[in-house]
Amino acid sequence: MTKSYIYTLVNRLGHLYLIALFTLAYIFANFYFLFSWHNFLGVLFLIGICFRIFWGFFGTKYSRFKDFEYRGILAYFLFYFKERKNFVSHNPASSFAIILMLFLGILVSLSGILAYGSEQGGGIFANLYFHYSLFDFKTLHKFSVNCLLAVILVHILGALLDKFYHKNDTLNSIISGYKITKYKQEVHLNALQKCICVIYLFLLSLLIWYLFYPKNILLGFKFEPSAFYEKNAFELYKKECGSCHFEYPPFLLNLSSWEELMKNLENHYGTDASLDEEDFEQILTFLKQNNAENFDTKFKKSLKETLNEISNSKQKNSNTISITQCDFYKKAHQNLDPQLFQKKSIKKENCISCHKDAASGIFQRENLSIKP
Ligand code: HEC
Ligand code: HEC
The missing domain is CATH 1.20.950.20 (Transmembrane di-heme cytochromes, Chain C)
Known part of the structure; x- marks a missing residue:
């Protein structure tokens, strides 16, 4: 040996x-x-x-x-x-x-x-x-x-x-x-x-x-959903629906939910968010074109599943929902400390207080920053 x-x-x-x-x-x-x-x-x-x-x-x-x-x-x-x-x-x-x-x-x-x-x-x-x-x-x-x-x-x-x-x-x-x-x-x-x-x-x-180059093609590239929107309509949407809170990405909700929300703008979460007729029509068209049903995303899939569950359990055909009721939202946040959402500076609907890229609709994990 x-x-x-x-x-x-x-x-x-x-x-x-x-x-x-x-x-x-x-x-x-x-x-x-x-x-x-x-x-x-x-x-x-x-x-x-x-x-x-x-x-x-x-x-x-x-x-x-x-x-x-x-x-x-x-x-x-x-x-x-x-x-x-x-x-x-x-x-x-x-x-x-x-x-x-x-x-x-x-x-x-x-x-x-x-x-x-x-x-x-x-x-x-x-x-x-x-x-x-x-x-x-x-x-x-x-x-x-x-x-x-x-x-x-x-x-x-x-x-x-x-x-x-x-x-x-x-x-x-x-x-x-x-x-x-x-x-x-x-x-x-x-x-x-x-x-x-x-x-x-x-x-x-x-x-x-x-x-380490931020825009490297392997990891640095970031999808831009807004490239799919009609530019003027998106600008108007940002101006009108992004003044009190960040502009919610339109593909997070299905059309019925958006229509329901748009019907009640005078009484929108305790505020009056009503619009003049022309802006209203333009924004409604924008939401019709870019809602969850029009893009093949994880939100579309989750929405469909959540809406099915709701209609099965309630024995009725409800087709409207809020973002925070969706399965994807609940699953993504279920392991977080509930106290996080109790803070004054953070509301559960206000995605952008934690997701810096929420307005783009991407929600990358590396763009999370939770204020202490
Ligand atoms: C006058 C202020 C104001 C304007 C203008 C406004 N909103 Fe809101 N919106 C609120 C408030 C307040 C909430 C409650 C959540 C919060 O405090 O961030 C809210 C919540 C929402 C939510 C969250 C609902 C969810 O699913 O959880 C959506 C979506 C929304 N607004 C869409 C819109 C759209 C679309 C427009 C434009 C037509 C709009 N908002 C204009 C004040 C406003
Ligand atoms: C209190 C801070 C906070 C708020 C507010 C918040 N999130 Fe999150 N979100 C998180 C954290 C933290 C995670 C990552 C959880 C984990 O470790 O998996 C997450 C994960 C997610 C994910 C999954 C990302 C992935 O692919 O892993 C999505 C999608 C998401 N959030 C959407 C939203 C939307 C839409 C809203 C607003 C309606 C919102 N979040 C509001 C903190 C927040």
């Missing part, structure tokens, strides 16, 4: 890079004020995964997919706690786990970028904000993250069993690079592999630098 150098620095750092990014991105997803970092890390994770796949073809011995051990997976598990063969590098279970993790890693990051577009109107797929029913990317994202997490946990369990039950040094080797083997081996980067690494590091730094 002798000591061999199996995993080069590139492998060991690449491994740590993916672990760190996945862990941080997973944690950051739970805090809205860290959400832009979640996205940032998600993109870097995707790049790391792509590099690992590339390395699987052009990398060092034992990192290449063709050096993995795929045969004997059944026997491997069957005789797991009995005597077993020792593998220089990846055993069949970890070989399959790596392939699966790479596949899921791609799925996780891509579905995340797509969900950022359809849910938050941000990033390279921002236009999906108005094509919401195309596919439920958020669910796919969550599902693939959980699958990936499950495989990672099994992978970790395997590594721990290997170390503490079988008393192997695989876990040490991915940290130190050295492993006890039968025959002496030294794995080092060749000239081409060194070039690949230098180019990769260069491109990665360039990408990181670019991602």
Whole structure:
């Protein structure tokens, strides 16, 4: 038995890079004020995964997919706690786990970028904000993250069993690079592999630098619903319906609800918001053209579901609702401290006191700022 150098620095750092990014991105997803970092890390994770796949073809011995051990997976598990063969590098279970993790890693990051577009109107797929029913990317994202997490946990369990039950040094080797083997081996980067690494590091730094540019195409792009409105009508709407509060995005409510609201402008939440006839007609037309039914958004979907629920439970056909009664509103805020909404400066209807971008109708998590 002798000591061999199996995993080069590139492998060991690449491994740590993916672990760190996945862990941080997973944690950051739970805090809205860290959400832009979640996205940032998600993109870097995707790049790391792509590099690992590339390395699987052009990398060092034992990192290449063709050096993995795929045969004997059944026997491997069957005789797991009995005597077993020792593998220089990846055993069949970890070989399959790596392939699966790479596949899921791609799925996780891509579905995340797509969900950022359809849910938050941000990033390279921002236009999906108005094509919401195309596919439920958020669910796919969550599902693939959980699958990936499950495989990672099994992978970790395997590594721990290997170390503490079988008393192997695989876990040490991915940290130190050295492993006890039968025959002496030294794995080092060749000239081409060194070039690949230098180019990769260069491109990665360039990408990181670019991602800090606020209008970068990958994450910085923001959907602009107002581009769909007729300009003059929108200006009038802003002037008349944006004087006491911010101008509510017209696609948050269905037409019947807007019509109901417009019928009662003299008695509008305890104030008189009535308009002269010409302005009234113009604003009503604006709402007819741009209400929830006309754009394929998450609000349209949620409104439809809420209205169905209401008509089912009340046994009557009510088609009017306020924004704060909608499912999307209730679900989005159900975990918030109710005291937040009791503050004088914050009303639950006044979206803009927390969502800086409420007037645009986007409600990005990174644009949340709750006054203390
Ligand atoms: C004179 C002031 C005033 C004007 C003008 C006004 N509003 Fe309001 N509006 C209010 C008040 C007060 C509330 C209650 C919530 C609040 O205090 O922010 C409210 C609430 C709303 C809400 C929230 C309802 C919900 O679903 O939760 C909508 C939507 C709304 N207004 C639409 C309009 C539209 C459309 C116009 C223009 C036709 C308009 N408002 C003009 C005072 C006004
Ligand atoms: C007291 C502050 C506050 C007010 C007022 C408020 N929100 Fe929110 N909203 C939040 C917070 C915080 C979240 C993120 C919750 C979380 O962590 O998931 C959120 C989440 C959302 C989301 C989901 C965003 C996403 O994709 O994750 C939507 C949509 C939304 N709010 C719409 C509205 C609308 C419409 C109004 C006004 C009628 C409103 N909010 C008023 C604080 C507020």
